[in-house]
Amino acid sequence: MSQRTKFLLDESRMPTHWYNIAADLPVPLPAVLHPGTLQPVGPDDLAPLFPMELIRQEVSTEREIEIPEPVREVFRLWRPSPLFRAHRLEKMLGTPAKIYYKYEGVSPAGSHKPNTAIPQAWYNAQAGTRKLTTETGAGQWGTSLSFAGSLFGIEVQVFQVRVSYDQKPYRRAVMETYGATCVPSPSNLTNSGRAILARDPNHPGSLGIAISEAVEIAATNDDTKYALGSVLNHVLLHQTITGLEAIEQMQMAGDDPDVIVGCTGGGSNFAGIATPFLGLQLRGGRKRRFVAVEPAACPSLTRGRYAYDFGDTAHLTPLTKMHTLGSTFTPPGFQSGGLRYHGMAPLVSHLKELGLIEATAYHQTACFEAGVMFARAEGIVPAPEANHAVKGAIVEALRCKAEGRSETILFNLCGHGHFDMASYSSYMAGKLVDQPYDEAELAMALSGLPSVPA
């Protein structure tokens, strides 16, 4: 009865450095290429978009990179985040497994995204950036960057995928409360947007298009830079604070995870919880399993090709080697907007190719079923994206039950679902269906991948 439920670190024990797995990789990451020359990009190629310190982090192989004190000062508003033992869920499942979850929904924006929004805004403020542009789908990232901008006096302009902009006016209200402006994408503010609207004035938008618009504004305005919420190495680096805290909290709990689970869209929350533990292993520590859970309707890691591709639809970005469904692939309109991206973080893709992590995919109704079970057991209503991690953890716990093994499972509950209750409404009303992607469209998108000599 008096088992401990949550493990809190005092703020004096919040990590002072991020962990950079590039220092411990057995094989380095493939180079990022300029799409015109197909030569590796240099810092100057990226300078129109990012401040130099973030470019430095993007290519750094230092193992530890210091978190600036003003960034830590903001983090103390909610960090260290709690780690919970899911006693009630274990009981509901009747599993001998021990289930722990790291909860990132305690941030003001409700997800793990401020872990990188805050440092990105701060480095930009230091570099004299006046304005940041970005894209957002469901809105977790746009909300987080808006919050970060408000703290450091940076104007934030968010291009929100039009279908989400129309469906989720409350997300927009949060961004506006933080002082940001929010534009439906495609918009008539950019060449990329105008070109698409000329072909289809009612285009619903996509993350790839919104990225093109945000990048275009940043590239063509001196005082404006661009911020991305996932995929890039520096973003994944910033998310390692989650895993670093979890290592200490699992020690507090007197336990040690055998399996670590996270959901993957761009890959940052998974990398954040996984790579600090994986780093221990790469430096001679014990072996663990790392399971990336993705939506079956947008399965880049499990069904995509490992190849060089663009990060956006208008092909304004450099080429990165990653698991991709093709930059022209349009995933079905399932409910986890944060996971509807054609590519996977190059680092996560690389780890998969090296056999250091596993990947699996589930359809949305199975994930919502897991999320409702979790809510009734643990109280927290997870974001639809996070439901993929909940589902992955439950599958592992039921495997332990079948095998009679008392393994320890840790998953990243990356955000709450307070702004996603329309999706839960649809699920509860039996209106959600699983939407397989179009195999022919995937084949077409993959056939259009840029040709890069090996």
Place this chain on the structure above:
Amino acid sequence: MSQRTKFLLDESRMPTHWYNIAADLPVPLPAVLHPGTLQPVGPDDLAPLFPMELIRQEVSTEREIEIPEPVREVFRLWRPSPLFRAHRLEKMLGTPAKIYYKYEGVSPAGSHKPNTAIPQAWYNAQAGTRKLTTETGAGQWGTSLSFAGSLFGIEVQVFQVRVSYDQKPYRRAVMETYGATCVPSPSNLTNSGRAILARDPNHPGSLGIAISEAVEIAATNDDTKYALGSVLNHVLLHQTITGLEAIEQMQMAGDDPDVIVGCTGGGSNFAGIATPFLGLQLRGGRKRRFVAVEPAACPSLTRGRYAYDFGDTAHLTPLTKMHTLGSTFTPPGFQSGGLRYHGMAPLVSHLKELGLIEATAYHQTACFEAGVMFARAEGIVPAPEANHAVKGAIVEALRCKAEGRSETILFNLCGHGHFDMASYSSYMAGKLVDQPYDEAELAMALSGLPSVPA
């Protein structure tokens, strides 16, 4: 730069007992009267509605009442809740005052309401109750009782004020996710509801009507009891865990509040933060100021009459002495649904009459302005109800600035606004106006108060 931002108690230091201010009152509370006989009600009069343990707590004068261990076990999912120093807000205001806030939005339901929903559901489960009925306006309370019911296997039926039911489908989705059923009130499930629908099929509903419906179902079904989310003594008792934790956390901070601020609708979150500190004073400790902040559109404490009145519209409840606008008073449709109640907790009313607390009222646009300022400084978007407390704290901080005094201000941030972003949308778009109540209607409602000989 390295000033502490938040003060967390280890879960081993969570209070084991609630504090009952009835033990320390200089004058006892006036009796609760049976509306027919005008004689004090006894336990048997209340037994159809509440389990005996809650009735015992309602009239207890014991100073400390133990929190059952299974209740504490659930509380550990989020309690002790954090106490924050609002460094950034202080800087934004340029005040020499120190501002602290206790944050109850970390509960799974997003507010302070689970503090009483959990014990109410547990005592009912112990007493063999199969089903609980209740009312809800904005939905904070209905959500909390739904969550509590799911944990202890009790069916929960929520009568939601129809205008909120229609305007806030996402709140309903949360209740349904926890397994509860939600009925728009007035409904055709009760005599009270049918009577109102017969007069007006499109009646928007009110808290007073929803209470009548929930009470009627409980009173006429043996296995069904009723749960109220504020006003009653046992509800205020359960909320004292907030103030008890805050006393310890202010000690951790090495500080001591001069002014304690809370918003008041029914009065429970204010009583929860205030009465443990007030108890110290009543037992010979230092004097502090306690400021209750209510909506100017529904100002029971500042403009109501201190008199015996009914708690509901259909007059099914006992008579309690309280500050009331009259049980037939219909407040304007402002955005803080949780504060739209005609009466005030008898205990809070009594403290006001004794001169132990102060009360003040603000209109909603001033409160939203305060809430947006708070969000941009501290990150958390407060519930519209909580914005009243934010406004009250800012007024005190600006007074300190004007007077050059470095007082310490503590307020209860009783919930987040994630389910209230439509209200923020309206405010940001300049569409919110301040709605004074109708003076003639107030006079009429007060003239209809029941006649009770002194």
